[in-house]
Amino acid sequence: MDEPVLRALIQKLTKRLLPEFEKVSDAEERMSLVLQQPEFASHALLVEDLGLANDWPQKNDEVAKRNREDGNSAFTSGNHELAITLYTEAMKYAGVHETLWEGETMAIAAANRSACHFQLKNYRECLTDIELALEAGYPIQMCNKLYIRQCKCLLELSRIPEAQVAFDKAIDAIDRSGLQKDLRKDKTADLQEAFINLAKSVEADPPPELLAAERNRDATGTFGEMPAWSIVKDPHPNYPSASSAVTIKYDPNVGRHIVANRDIEVGEVLFHESPIVTYHMAFDPDILVTPACHNCFMNIRTGLVPCPTCSTACFCSIGCRNEALASYHKYECRIASLLVRTQLHRLPLVMASLRGITQKSVAFFKDAAEKEVFSEHDVTWGSTPDQVYKSDDYRSLFNLVTHMERRTIYDVVTKHIIAAILVAALKGADFFPKAGDEAAEVLIGKILAHFLQCIQFNMHMVDSVFSNRLIAPDSETRVWKCADKFAVGEVIETHPVGGAVYPTLAAINHSCDPNITLVNFGKKAVALSVRQIKAGAEINDSYGSVYHHMDKAERQQFLQNSYWFECGCAACTNNWTYFLKLPRDYFKLSGAHFKYKRCNRKQLQKDVDKLKKRIRTVILDERVPVTMKDEVPNHFEAARMMFNDWMTLLDELLNPASHQDFVTAYRGMRNCLWLQSPNIVKVRESDVLKETKAKYRQEQAGASS
Numbered sequence: 144m145d146e147p148v149l150r151a152l153i154q155k156l157t158k159r160l161l162p163e164f165e166k167v168s169d170a171e172e173r174m175s176l177v178l179q180q181p182e183f184a185s186h187a188l189l190v191e192d193l194g195l196a197n198d199w200p201q202k203n204d205e206v207a208k209r210n211r212e213d214g215n216s217a218f219t220s221g222n223h224e225l226a227i228t229l230y231t232e233a234m235k236y237a238g239v240h241e242t243l244w245e246g247e248t249m250a251i252a253a254a255n256r257s258a259c260h261f262q263l264k265n266y267r268e269c270l271t272d273i274e275l276a277l278e279a280g281y282p283i284q285m286c287n288k289l290y291i292r293q294c295k296c297l298l299e300l301s302r303i304p305e306a307q308v309a310f311d312k313a314i315d316a317i318d319r320s321g322l323q324k325d326l327r328k329d330k331t332a333d334l335q336e337a338f339i340n341l342a343k344s345v346e347a348d349p350p351p352e353l354l355a356a357e358r359n360r361d362a363t364g365t366f367g368e369m370p371a372w373s374i375v376k377d378p379h380p381n382y383p384s385a386s387s388a389v390t391i392k393y394d395p396n397v398g399r400h401i402v403a404n405r406d407i408e409v410g411e412v413l414f415h416e417s418p419i420v421t422y423h424m425a426f427d428p429d430i431l432v433t434p435a436c437h438n439c440f441m442n443i444r445t446g447l448v449p450c451p452t453c454s455t456a457c458f459c460s461i462g463c464r465n466e467a468l469a470s471y472h473k474y475e476c477r478i479a480s481l482l483v484r485t486q487l488h489r490l491p492l493v494m495a496s497l498r499g500i501t502q503k504s505v506a507f508f509k510d511a512a513e514k515e516v517f518s519e520h521d522v523t524w525g526s527t528p529d530q531v532y533k534s535d536d537y538r539s540l541f542n543l544v545t546h547m548e549r550r551t552i553y554d555v556v557t558k559h560i561i562a563a564i565l566v567a568a569l570k571g572a573d574f575f576p577k578a579g580d581e582a583a584e585v586l587i588g589k590i591l592a593h594f595l596q597c598i599q600f601n602m603h604m605v606d607s608v609f610s611n612r613l614i615a616p617d618s619e620t621r622v623w624k625c626a627d628k629f630a631v632g633e634v635i636e637t638h639p640v641g642g643a644v645y646p647t648l649a650a651i652n653h654s655c656d657p658n659i660t661l662v663n664f665g666k667k668a669v670a671l672s673v674r675q676i677k678a679g680a681e682i683n684d685s686y687g688s689v690y691h692h693m694d695k696a697e698r699q700q701f702l703q704n705s706y707w708f709e710c711g712c713a714a715c716t717n718n719w720t721y722f723l724k725l726p727r728d729y730f731k732l733s734g735a736h737f738k739y740k741r742c743n744r745k746q747l748q749k750d751v752d753k754l755k756k757r758i759r760t761v762i763l764d765e766r767v768p769v770t771m772k773d774e775v776p777n778h779f780e781a782a783r784m785m786f787n788d789w790m791t792l793l794d795e796l797l798n799p800a801s802h803q804d805f806v807t808a809y810r811g812m813r814n815c816l817w818l819q820s821p822n823i824v825k826v827r828e829s830d831v832l833k834e835t836k837a838k839y840r841q842e843q844a845g846a847s848s
Contacts, residue, residue: 149485149564156180156560157553164556173555174588177563178581199477200452202238207248210236214255223259227445230256235449235457239279244451250279254289260445266296268446274461275448287316370819372780373669375415382525382532384416384647389682391650393526398544400652400681407676409794410787410812413659414670418643419540420502420598421605421666422494425455432825435640437472438463439665440605442824453479471501477572491642495602496594497565499540499644505575505583512586517541517593525650532647539646545596546707562591600706601649605663606637607822616807617723618692623832627818628763631755632807635814638824643668653706654683655690655698655714656799660809662816671816673809675794683712690714691722691806719800727803736801747796751804754789758782758811783815 144152160177167173177183214229230252239246257272273293281289290313297306377387385391388411390404407413426434434443436459437450443459450456450464453476458464468476475482475497482488500508511517516538524542525532532539547555566588569575575583613622616632626635645668648661658674659682676682686706688698695718702710713719726732729748734740761768767781775781790808799805 144481145484146486149487152182152564153557153560156182157556160556160560161552164552164559170589170593171585173559174562174592175585177559178566178584178588180563183563183567199480200238200241201454201480202452203236203454204238204248207233207235207237207252211248211252211255214252218255218259223262227256227259227263230259231447231449234275234447235454237279237449239451241452243280244278245280247280247282249451250276250281253279254281254285257289257292261292261296264299265445266299269293269296271446271448271461278461283316283319286319287313290316369415369664369667369669370776370780372776373412373415373664375412381528381530382647384414384534384645386411386413389413391525391532391647393523397652399522399524399526399650401650402681403676403678405678407672409672409675409791410783411672412669413672413682414645414648414668416534416645416647416668416670418605418645418666418668419535419537420495420499420644421641422491422498422643423456423641424491424639425488426457428827430638430827432827435607435824436460436463438467440607440640440663441665441821442607450476452476455479455483471498474501474569474572474574478568481568491602492595492599493561493565495598495642495644496562496591499594499598500565500569500587500591501574503537505580505587508586508590509583511537517586517590520545520547520593534646536646540644541590541593541597543597543601543644543646543649545593546600547596549707550596558595559588559592562588562595565591598644601646602642602644603648603661603668604639605641605643605666605668605822607640607663607824608817608820609636609638609826610823611828612636612826623828626814626823627765629814629818630762631758631811633814634810635817636826637817638826640822640824641666648684651682651684653686653688653702653708653710654681654712655685655688655693655710656712656719657683657685657689659684660813660816662813662820663822664820665822669816671812673812674790690719690800691725694721714800722803722806725803725806726801729802732797732801736798738796738798742796747792750792751789754785754792758785758789761785777819779815779818783812786811786815 156177159180163176164173167176210229210233214226214233217223217226217229233252234249234256237246237249237252239249253272253276257269257276260266260269260272270293273289273296276289277286290309294306294309294313297303297309375384375386379385379387379389382389382391385401388403388405388407389401391399391401393399421440423435423437423440434447434457435441436443437456438458441459443457446459448458448461448464450458450468450472456467456472456476456479458467479488482494487493508517521542522544524530524538566584569587570584575587577583608626610626611623613624613626613629614620614634614636615622616634618634621636622633629635643666648668648670651659658672658676658680659670660673661668661670661684663669670684686702688701688710690698693701695715698715699710702708726736729744729751732744757768761778761782765778767775767778771781771784775784786808789804790812793802793805793808797805
């Protein structure tokens with residue numbers, strides 16, 4: 144089945160089922176009605192139509208061998224970076240046993256890539272590849288080479304006790320290598336001497352400290368320790384992912400929303416939430432240099448770990464791979480080609496809804512149904528003091544708003560048909576432990592159809608930030624420079640790597656002038672206040688439209704099309720102008736722009752100039768001021784504190800949207816937050832840009848000579 148066939152099937156079924164759906168309102172009956180259609184009645188026929196029988200595992204040993212041989216040539220010529228790329232491609236396509244994960248092509252490619260990493264002193268990546276090679280059944284007579292390399296890597300990383308274990312394994316592997324006795328003895332003696340000498344040299348000259356992002360990776364390879372400032376200091380007893388400074392409320396006119404129950408200062412962490420559902424966007428090599436981990440969304444620089452049974456999913460570590468294969472990916476892997484052929488993999492709503500099912504078992508959903516988690520849709524959930532609103536509770540996911548009252552019957556039918564197609568695909572992927580369990584299929588289909596409705600309006604993008612490109616203050620021009628060296632007014636550029644549902648953050652309503660901002664750490668989301676928020680005021684995020692970047696008509700059209708509402712925020716009501724038309728000169732501001740009748744414009748300008756100068760110095764020198772050394776962990780956090788002071792100053796003296804500096808300070812806060820995140824990627828440079836840079840370097844070299 145491909146996209147045209149899928150479209151034709153949906154259209155045919157929609158036309159047939161529309162009259163029936165108008166007679167039935169119960170969700171379970173509707174799902175049962177769809178699954179009873181002849182197209183879904185024959186499991187064998189449907190699996191054949193879906194094409195699940197012959198396209199899994201998705202491996203190609205011929206492609207793998209060609210890439211491995213090319214990698215060998217690159218390695219021999221000393222081009223280790225190219226060799227790593229080619230060995231990685233070989234590993235992606237190398238076939239292994241479906242359950243044992245053993246395969247000669249995979250084992251040799253991983254071992255060869257480990258040699259490249261060792262030459263480039265990528266010791267952590269080298270260790271991962273050695274583990275992959277051994278897991279894939281590397282020939283026992285050659286294992287001593289891997290253990291020796293493993294021992295050396297561990298010594299270089301000052302992990303001496305682990306190196307001793309690897310050394311012992313190397314000695315044992317030499318004994319089992321099949322070499323003649325004299326050769327084994329000589330090799331063992333040489334290894335012992337090398338181990339002692341290397342251990343002494345490492346103790347005398349320990350390796351340099353790791354980068355912060357690497358230091359914070361836990362044993363699985365995912366982002367572990369979060370920065371101290373990102374943690375909610377006083378969590379709410381009813382909403383563990385939120386600060387006690389906020390409260391979830393419900394009003395029929397605005398729905399579920401969040402308000403401040405005390406005055407909130409600029410820069411306070413109000414939310415720190417892990418997603419209940421995520422989906423990973425397909426890697427686009429035309430935009431990004433390296434892909435993101437399918438499981439944790441961290442950027443994979445050099446040590447890509449492939450899925451053993453498909454050639455599309457990749458992971459940053461063995462831990463992430465195992466975590467995914469123990470959960471959602473063991474099913475999604477089997478239907479990946481179907482999702483690609485039908486182009487469903489390009490629909491975030493479909494992929495996130497599917498993940499909401501595949502990450503749990505049928506038994507989980509049956510148990511939850513018995514506890515009436517999915518029996519009644521309650522849009523007020525979490526707004527009463529007796530309810531605990533947890534981010535990992537499927538009740539919180541299920542009760543997100545669906546706007547069912549505004550949906551056309553055509554839309555409802557279509558979503559049920561898509562849910563039925565996904566149920567059929569999951570049957571082919573052996574998701575259902577008991578064949579012919581119609582009740583379970585109806586239950587999963589009903590929940591899928593509901594997820595397709597509620598996730599539609601409640602999903603956040605999970606972003607990464609470009610390390611080598613910024614956006615100029617005009618919001619249009621791209622500036623090719625290191626993002627770490629941003630100038631005041633320049634904006635970091637984010638790029639989505641996936642999507643996620645954060646149940647607590649989903650309760651926040653939109654404003655075109657938001658008073659919070661979000662930053663991702665891996666898949667986690669942290670939200671901080673960007674202005675002073677008075678007690679009783681609503682907490683607002685932006686759903687993708689802000690007044691200083693889009694005009695009112697464009698914002699209203701976007702929100703109506705995407706979220707089905709007309710925005711009535713202050714920026715829309717008062718028709719605030721966008722950034723380039725905002726005033727830039729404090730001396731020319733009228734009295735109406737100020738909160739007080741008398742304001743010393745000269746002193747205000749002087750204070751702002753002083754803050755700008757301090758920020759520029761901190762960013763360019765990459766150094767924390769002496770007066771802040773005990774307060775902040777790095778220079779970005781020091782700069783963020785200064786941007787906070789700048790916004791606080793403006794907040795206290797000026798009315799909103801009265802000067803460009805409101806936007807500039809807000810952008811500066813976001814820059815400093817994102818540049819402390821591990822979600823940093825490199826955007827691919829165009830050929831024209833590369834030629835221009837090469838020409839510039841030649842001119843500079845000629846001028847200097």
